[in-house]
Amino acid sequence: MLETAFTRLVGVTVPLQLAGMGSILSPELAAAVSNAGGLGQVTFAGIPADEAKKRLDRLAALTARPFGVNLLIPYFDEAVFELASRRARVIDFFWGDPDASLVRRVHAAGALASWQVGSAAEAKAAEAAGCDFIIAQGIEAGGHIRGRLGLLPLLSEVLDRVSVPVLAAGGIGSARSVAAVLAAGAAGVRVGTRFIVARESNAHPDYVKALIAARAEDSVRTDRFHVECPLCPSTHGVLRSALEAADSFEGEFVAEADIGGERRQVRRFQGTPPFKAFSGRIDAMAQYAGQSVGAVTRVQPAAEIVAELFAGVSAPSRSEPVSVSA
Numbered sequence: 001m002l003e004t005a006f007t008r009l010v011g012v013t014v015p016l017q018l019a020g021m022g023s024i025l026s027p028e029l030a031a032a033v034s035n036a037g038g039l040g041q042v043t044f045a046g047i048p049a050d051e052a053k054k055r056l057d058r059l060a061a062l063t064a065r066p067f068g069v070n071l072l073i074p075y076f077d078e079a080v081f082e083l084a085s086r087r088a089r090v091i092d093f094f095w096g097d098p099d100a101s102l103v104r105r106v107h108a109a110g111a112l113a114s115w116q117v118g119s120a121a122e123a124k125a126a127e128a129a130g131c132d133f134i135i136a137q138g139i140e141a142g143g144h145i146r147g148r149l150g151l152l153p154l155l156s157e158v159l160d161r162v163s164v165p166v167l168a169a170g171g172i173g174s175a176r177s178v179a180a181v182l183a184a185g186a187a188g189v190r191v192g193t194r195f196i197v198a199r200e201s202n203a204h205p206d207y208v209k210a211l212i213a214a215r216a217e218d219s220v221r222t223d224r225f226h227v228e229c230p231l232c233p234s235t236h237g238v239l240r241s242a243l244e245a246a247d248s249f250e251g252e253f254v255a256e257a258d259i260g261g262e263r264r265q266v267r268r269f270q271g272t273p274p275f276k277a278f279s280g281r282i283d284a285m286a287q288y289a290g291q292s293v294g295a296v297t298r299v300q301p302a303a304e305i306v307a308e309l310f311a312g313v314s315a316p317s318r319s320e321p322v323s324v325s326a
């Protein structure tokens with residue numbers, strides 16, 4: 001139990017939000033993180049409402065604790081949004097201008113709203129839109145990167161400008177980094193890469209192996225995985241090996257899957273990360289990874305990852321964020 005403004009607001013016991021991670025996130029992984037005391041999440045992006053409902057039913061069957069639904073603005077779907085707002089504790093948005101009308105609708109449905117941001121200006125806009133908490137994403141992150149600053153400079157700027165709780169995201173893989181951002185004034189952390197290899201995750205086993213073999217230096221920022229990508233142009237944190245494999249691949253499609261009876265093919269340099277349903281050149285798919293990948297060493301239950309991230313971490317001695325007068 002580690003109490004912060006985030007845990008009090010959301011009703012969890014560990015100040016951790018599982019990062020949105022597309023179809024890498026299974027209901028099983030979200031439930032395991034919630035059951036371990038954090039805020040588990042599922043992402044709904046580009047999936048129909050009936051599939052979203054199935055995943056929510058499964059998640060609700062696996063945990064009675066609070067969970068969130070992560071939505072990407074470029075994939076916004078009215079039916080999925082309505083459904084999720086009624087069932088989740090938190091609706092978590094990413095990749096779009098903070099939108100007060102959406103936040104009002106989340107609140108009207110009885111949920112909290114959060115927004116992941118990449119700059120202090122975006123954080124201020126999220127607060128002004130009524131968000132209950134904000135996530136500051138540094139460029140150390142895996143997946144799509146919203147801003148241009150490293151986590152600590154960004155976190156400092158954001159904490160100086162908003163008064164809602166702020167979580168830190170990007171490159172956080174160890175208890176040391178959790179302790180560091182809490183000491184800096186963050187109300188918690190949002191972690192992605194470390195959970196890709198959780199036993200409950202939906203990541204393809206070859207992707208899991210590549211992450212385990214990688215060092216922190218193998219996470220590179222690129223803008224190359226841009227094909228059919230509504231979040232592009234953007235930079236994204238991926239494994240160098242995936243970038244090299246896609247570069248030297250000569251065909252049009254790197255992988256394919258049968259999803260709900262439909263054959264789906266993934267083009268070279270398309271941004272879909274490799275989840276279990278895919279076969280083909282998994283090594284050449286978008287193997288997103290943050291600089292936290294150096295802390296990924298083995299497949300573990302999600303609850304064990306949560307415990308490791310908070311081992312020996314206590315609440316910072318100040319209950320208020322550090323403030324420095326000019």
Ligand SMILES: Cc1cc2nc3c(=O)[nH]c(=O)nc-3n(C[C@H](O)[C@H](O)[C@H](O)COP(=O)(O)O)c2cc1C
Nearest residue numbers: 019020021022094141142143170171192193288290
């Ligand atoms: C495989 C992967 C997929 C991601 N997909 C999403 C997504 O669907 N929605 C979202 O809000 N963020 C997404 N992100 C970014 C995360 O929200 C978060 O900023 C990032 O994981 C934090 O850095 P870390 O991976 O070093 O912990 C993704 C990250 C990864 C690694």
